[in-house]
Amino acid sequence: MSSEKFESLDDDFTSILDSLRERIERKIPNYTGEERKTAVRHAERNMEEANIILQEMEEEAKVAPMSYRTQMLSQLRNYRRDIDQLSRALKRGTASGFGGSESYGFERNDRVEASQRARLMEGTQILNRTTDSIARSHQISAETDQIGVETIDELGRQREVLERTRDRLVDTDTNLSRSRKILKTMAMRVMTNKMILIVVILIELAILGIVIWWKFFK
Template sequence: MSSEKFESLEDDLSAILDDVKTKERKITGSSGEERKNAIRQAERKLEEAALVLQEMEGEAKLAPVSFRTQMLSKIRHYQSDIEQSSRSLKREGTSGGRGTDNYAFDREDRLDQSNRAKLMQGHQSLQRASESIARSHQIAAETDQIGVEIIDELGTQRDTLLRTKDKLSDTDANLSRSRKILKNMARRMMTNKLILAVIILVELAILAGLVYWKFFS
């Protein structure tokens, strides 16, 4: 079973129903005031059992699908036991053993039923509030998970951007070195051209000197 709380509630419900069975046997063998007290006590136990059963239904709704079917089957079984005991108590209440205080018993019974109805309504409201809180907790957990995933994704993107920035910095540094090399090569080419021009001028001057010395001297 997937829910420890469901198992604990099931144990409580079994104990309550066993107590109801014991009181039913006591009702059968009693009369008068003792009989009325036993009936009231058994009815209160059935109310308690109904409240526990509602809590079990709430646990079953929140359980995984693989366990929910088994839980609901047990709930239907206990519901049948509660209804059977309730019918038995009604038969005992409408049968003999009331005596001259029939009206007082009916009045107390109506008051008990009114109090039971109010108690059931209060418990149902509490159960709905508990289920709403459980759903809110589940939504909050899912939201936290989404937030963690977004933060992880942003961290990954940040690392990617930092690596890209480092690569751009390296590329810029390489371009700067390339520009310096090209400038140095251009400077050397200009220097070589100037040297070559000077050499040519010197050779022309020497050639002119030789021609002048040979033909005009």
């Protein structure tokens, strides 16, 4: 089987079923009086436990993979048939074994125990539903935690990207500042060279003027 819980429940059910067969088919027919009533009550409690286990097994079978579900449900039908047969045998044994006021007292106790069993089975079903709901809540919580962790990781990666981008921008700004300084220096050198060139040209023009004046007017 695919479910460990189903296999464990199957072992428990088989053990109870063997105990029921032993009690109903061999012990109760040979008991009398109070001993017989006690054995019947024990058998009924075993029957109740068997039905509760069958319900839990059915819940496991419903969520099992399809490849296993058919086999599980077939096995459960056989178990239900065995329980029904033993239940009928138990009723026949109790009907033939008691009479008069003893039978009335036993039937009254049987009704009380049947009511208690019904309440117990209802409580068990509610507990199973609550357990399933809690399990689903745990699963949703785990998935939410996983999403939160992944979101935090993604934000961490984005922060690293932004920090690297900021560092690159700082480096770029530093490089731009250096470039501006270099350009300013180059501009100043160009202006200086222009001034020197103008002065040289003016000096040459002055010398040329003096030479012309000296040559033609002196």
